[in-house]
Structures are given as structure tokens and as C-alpha cells.
Amino acid sequence: MVNFDEVINRVDSDSFKWDAANRALGSNDYIQMGCADMDFKAPVEIIEELKKAVEFGIFGYVTQSKTFEEGIIKWYQERHGVEIAKQSIVYSPKVVIAASLCVEAFSRPGDSIILNSPYYPPLDEVSLANGRRVIEPPLEEREGRYVMNLEKLETMIDSKTKIMILVSPHNPTTRIWTQEELEQIADFCVRHKIILFVDEIHSDFVKSGHKFISMAAIKGPIQDLLVLANAPSKTFNVMGCQISYLIIPNAKLRAAMSTELDRIAAYDANTFGNALMKVAYQKCAYYIDELNSYIDGNEEFMRTQFKRVLPKAIIKEREGTYLLWVDFNEQFSSEAQMMSFFRKAKINFLPGSHFGPHFHNFARINIGCPRATLQEVINRIEQAL
Numbered sequence: 396m397v398n399f400d401e402v403i404n405r406v407d408s409d410s411f412k413w414d415a416a417n418r419a420l421g422s423n424d425y426i427q428m429g430c431a432d433m434d435f436k437a438p439v440e441i442i443e444e445l446k447k448a449v450e451f452g453i454f455g456y457v458t459q460s461k462t463f464e465e466g467i468i469k470w471y472q473e474r475h476g477v478e479i480a481k482q483s484i485v486y487s488p489k490v491v492i493a494a495s496l497c498v499e500a501f502s503r504p505g506d507s508i509i510l511n512s513p514y515y516p517p518l519d520e521v522s523l524a525n526g527r528r529v530i531e532p533p534l535e536e537r538e539g540r541y542v543m544n545l546e547k548l549e550t551m552i553d554s555k556t557k558i559m560i561l562v563s564p565h566n567p568t569t570r571i572w573t574q575e576e577l578e579q580i581a582d583f584c585v586r587h588k589i590i591l592f593v594d595e596i597h598s599d600f601v602k603s604g605h606k607f608i609s610m611a612a613i614k615g616p617i618q619d620l621l622v623l624a625n626a627p628s629k630t631f632n633v634m635g636c637q638i639s640y641l642i643i644p645n646a647k648l649r650a651a652m653s654t655e656l657d658r659i660a661a662y663d664a665n666t667f668g669n670a671l672m673k674v675a676y677q678k679c680a681y682y683i684d685e686l687n688s689y690i691d692g693n694e695e696f697m698r699t700q701f702k703r704v705l706p707k708a709i710i711k712e713r714e715g716t717y718l719l720w721v722d723f724n725e726q727f728s729s730e731a732q733m734m735s736f737f738r739k740a741k742i743n744f745l746p747g748s749h750f751g752p753h754f755h756n757f758a759r760i761n762i763g764c765p766r767a768t769l770q771e772v773i774n775r776i777e778q779a780l
């Protein structure tokens with residue numbers, strides 16, 4: 396069993412989640428629950444592989460490992476039940492870089508990109524920074540579930556709408572799109588000849604009772620419009636090693652993305668990303684299985700405790716990820732009041748306004764941490780109250 400209960404102090408380790416946020420807040424006293432990065436060690440198999448790379452001692456240019464595609468094919472086959480053709484796989488350094496290159500490859504300045512709100516901000520930024528407009532339809536809540544309103548979206552697009560960015564499972568709402576929803580999105584893109592960039596980086600975090608379906612499993616013409624991005628980074632908490640990959644079934648789209656990757660000279664992986672790819676998908680499935688049940692336990696803990704200490708907070712139904720999407724509108728009169736309360740408690744997370752204009756007074760709380768950290772969060776809330 397992996398010991399997810401181990402508390403590791405990450406302060407002063409140059410962690411973006413901890414140190415960048417502490418520096419911005421001017422104090423090391425906060426519990427950081429913002430950035431989607433977990434406070435767990437990676438699987439031992441990955442650590443051993445990285446040690447081997449360090450002990451080898453030469454850190455020259457890297458050519459992709461011979462088993463790079465093998466691991467991805469095995470993972471998608473075993474975990475998601477879908478066959479991926481070897482030639483459709485393309486190395487990419489980071490998912491957000493791939494999203495930016497996709498915008499460059501398949502649209503022009505002045506064109507528009509669809510990205511549902513609430514959204515992971517860097518995916519909004521890749522369009523805006525490239526001079527594109529972003530159409531941001533808010534997800535709508537129906538029977539406690541966030542859904543897309545594709546009928547409304549029909550009225551928001553025009554001939555300059557070239558790309559949809561779909562985050563699946565969705566960050567921050569944690570939705571895992573159903574087969575039917577994926578088919579409807581696919582149909583929408585096919586009818587309007589819109590390239591579909593699907594970000595499946597959270598696909599391995601699935602709450603018990605739910606099932607993730609990859610867009611790669613949706614049959615039909617959508618496969619010719621699909622640029623799918625994924626990475627082992629969230630799954631094994633190895634974001635700092637910077638490795639990701641694309642699955643692009645259509646040869647022309649694949650060539651266009653490869654040209655973009657070449658344009659920014661992103662053709663070689665770093666030593667550590669390359670090393671971990673040799674074992675992550677081959678040997679570490681047990682890790683994410685155990686982690687998923689630990690996260691389910693963390694969610695249960697938070698629900699029970701929040702009912703007691705912040706009874707008016709509504710933790711939205713979690714389907715995947717290691718995030719809680721919480722509506723504090725009944726608990727606090729404004730987002731400023733919410734943030735001021737949590738500042739007093741020395742707890743930091745990302746407020747709803749971080750994820751677009753429609754979800755003020757919400758919070759995305761990262762529960763990818765030991766239960767003892769969550770207990771400390773509850774203690775601090777009680778003290779602040």
C-alpha cells in the first residue's frame with residue numbers, strides 16, 4: 396500500500412503550489428490548496444527510474460524512449476478500453492503548450508475558440524495571447540450536474556469559430572462527460588467543421604461509481620477533427636518532469652501539429668520526463684487505483700466536516716479529479732468576504748473568479764493531500780470561526 400498519509404513539508408522546495416503562493420501572500424503560514432498539484436510522492440518505480448537517470452550522470456540531448464508509444468497504447472487499452480494507433484501518437488512537452496500550438500495551427504488572429512466557463516485559465520490565455528477571441532458559454536446546472544448547452548452555443552458561433560477546447564474530465568467542475576454528451580459534442584464539431592482539442596489530463600482520477608470515456612473512443616468523423624492531449628503528470632504527480640503527448644488520428648492534422656512543434660523547437664523530451672515514461676504506464680497502475688480511493692475518502696471527510704463547520708457551503712457533486720468545487724454563496728455574502736475569512740484561517744485556494752466571470756463566491760479546493768492536512772484545515776476553520 397502507498398502511504399498517502401505521509402505529511403511532507405514542501406515549503407522552500409521551490410514548489411509552485413506552496414512557495415509561489417506563499418511568496419505572493421507574504422507568509423509561509425498558509426496551507427496551500429490552490430494549484431492542481433498533490434502533496435504525495437510519486438510511485439517508487441518512477442523514483443527508482445529517475446535515480447537511475449541521475450546516477451548515469453550524463454544529461455545530454457534525449458531521443459524518445461523506444462517504449463514511449465507502447466506505454467500509452469497499453470494504458471488507453473487497459474484503463475479506457477480504446478485502441479490507439481501507434482502512428483497517431485506525438486510527443487509534446489506540456490498540454491498547455493500543445494493547446495497553444497493547436498490554436499496557432501488551426502485558426503488565425505480574429506477567429507474564435509470555444510471554451511466552457513468555468514475554465515482552467517491557461518487554456519483561455521492560449522487563445523487570447525494568440526490574438527483569438529474566446530467564446531465562453533457557462534456550463535449550466537441541471538439536477539445538480541453541470542452540462543453544456545449546445546443549442547445555445549449554436550447561436551454564439553459563426554464562420555470564424557474554428558476550435559473547441561474541451562477539458563475531459565472537466566476542471567474545475569470535476570464533471571466526467573458521458574458517452575452521450577461526448578457524442579453530442581462530437582456531432583456539434585463535425586457539423587460546424589470545428590477542430591476539437593480535448594485535454595484528458597485528469598482522466599485517471601475517477602470517483603468510485605463513475606466511468607471515464609475518452610474522446611478517442613467516440614467513433615465516426617470526429618476522429619478526423621481530433622487533437623487529444625494527455626500526460627502522466629497529474630496521475631503520478633510528476634508535473635515538474637514536463638512530459639505529455641498527443642493522439643491525433645488524422646495524418647494531415649498530425650502533420651500540422653508536428654510542424655508547430657518543430658516551429659518552437661519542441662522535439663526533444665527532457666531526461667526525467669523521458670525516464671518516467673518508461674515505467675509510469677507500464678508499472679504504476681496500482682498507484683492511481685489506491686490514490687483514487689484515498690481521494691474518495693478525503694472527499695467524504697471534507698463533506699462530513701464542512702456540514703459541521705460551514706453548513707451553508709455546497710460542495711458540488713464530484714465525479715473525477717482531486718478537486719472540490721464549492722459554492723459559498725449561502726455562506727459568505729461576497730467572494731471578498733469568503734477570501735478574507737480563509738486568509739484569517741491561513742488557508743489558501745483558488746476563488747471562482749479565477750475560473751472566469753460566471754462563478755463568483757465559488758472555490759476550487761485541492762484535496763490531493765494527506766488527511767492530516769485536511770484535519771488541520773478544519774481545525775483552522777473552527778478557530779477562525
Ligand SMILES: Cc1ncc(COP(=O)(O)O)c(C=O)c1O
Pocket residue numbers: 431488489490491492515562566594596597626628634638639
Ligand atoms: C485541465 C488542465 N490542463 C492542463 C494542465 C497543465 O498541463 P501541463 O502542465 O502539461 O501544461 C492542467 C494543470 O492544472 C489542467 O488542470
